[in-house]
Amino acid sequence: MSLALKALKKSPWVFHVNTGACNNCDIEILDCLTPRFDVERFGIVLVGSIRHADVLLISGPVTKNCLPRLKRLYEQAPKPIKVIAFGACGCKCGIFRDGYNTVGPVDKYIPVDAYIPGCPPKPETIIAGVVKVLGTL
């Protein structure tokens, strides 16, 4: 295991992007940081810039407006990066599948390492998902 991967495993920094979700996934992600779940104990921190991130967390079906930005974010991300499609919409577009402004699930455009299903996934599910992703390293 390289030094970079080892460091990543100890303290994964997460960058969260919403590509047209309904907010609920975003709220549950923020909820993980607050006292009841407190993922910062495990070194998991939400960061404000993609250039600091080890994990890219994507919620929402990809809308036409957001697609170029999502692709650019992925290009800007330092590799290796783990990509997690979050929520029913991130995994398979969910209820917005047939929408005219929805251009498809995340994995149609960028490679995805893990899927966390649910609408929205509970904080426990989120933590379990991140732990599983780290287990694959």
Next chain:
Amino acid sequence: MVKKIPIGPYHPILEEPEFFELIVDGERVVDIEMTIGWSHRGIELLSEHKTWDQIPFLVERVCGICSASHPYAYVKAVEDLLGIEVPLRAQFIRVIVAELERLHSHLLWTGLAGHFIGYNTVFMWAWRYREPLLDVIEAVTGNRNHYATYRVGGVRRDLPAEEIPNILKLLEVIESKNSMLTKAILDDPVIHARTKGVGVLPRNKCREYGALGPTARAGHYDIDGRRDHPIDAYDKVNFNVIVCETGDVFDKAVVRQLENFESIKIIRQCLEQIKDTEPGDIWTEIHEVPPGEGHGMYEAPRGEVFHYVRSDGGNTPLRHKIRAPSFNNILTNEVSVPGNTVADAGLITAAVDPCYSCTERVGVVDSQSGSRSILTEADLIRLSQEKTERIRKRLARSRLGV
């Protein structure tokens, strides 16, 4: 020198993407331009291809925080078309879920506003005390968010009688914590310094821009759909409409905090009255939707949600129109932001409780040379937090008499 600062379309702590362009002269904002439509998913058209009973699940996902208000307005619209009355027990359950949502939404906003001004303690407190509330919601509806409670003609899930004592107990916890949080906000000199007189939205501008909900009520514009057009069980409960005077960010926070107590009051009255109704009587059977049109409105945590449906007698609506309150409220930034500093702009745009989305970058565009320097959203929050730090130090110095 006049510069343009684009904020958005993404933002790390708020939801739904929105795009603001601040036109600044030095540190002072002189004008603001807004572009919306980033999170457009075509819900109205999707809705026209779903059956009447499927649509509540779709409109729940218009906005994750208002996931009781949209289905509520929608089912009222269809019931208006049908001209039916909902069983009393279902009416109470509807009101309970809607008020629980208002509580969680207001606490969520208080937390985010605290984070914005650099008071992460307020953020952690508010979100911590929101957790027992989510437990109550889970007990009543079966899910933490996206309640799937509303259906045309009633509700999907009955409230078990044995849950009521637990809910009352948790409400007591929430009430005492909320009063502690309210006192902390009302007494804190730093919060006063950061929010009083900032982002003022006067009453006449509220009317002009059609502001709704707490944004309007903070500016002494006394409108509340729950009192003005009571639906379901709202005419069977007593509550006050909280109205403040000046319409600055502080008042917007106070209105939301005090409304939490009113919501708890409403839930208690509903839980008391629901005991007299028949368990299991939660749905009026509907066989078909005749041609016609109907409208429904509900006072969501952010203001009035309005739904309109037209039917041609088929199993899907011919037209379904949704109007959400954030649309009106976001436009009021045009009044409240200019004249304030860039450090306050983030707080003021957040004070109307818009739904924005996650990640954001900010670029400063020099209008004369056209050069562009990219700031991250973290810089905006940093600017805001630094201002709080300066105020805190100044207050500490004045207390010491230095």
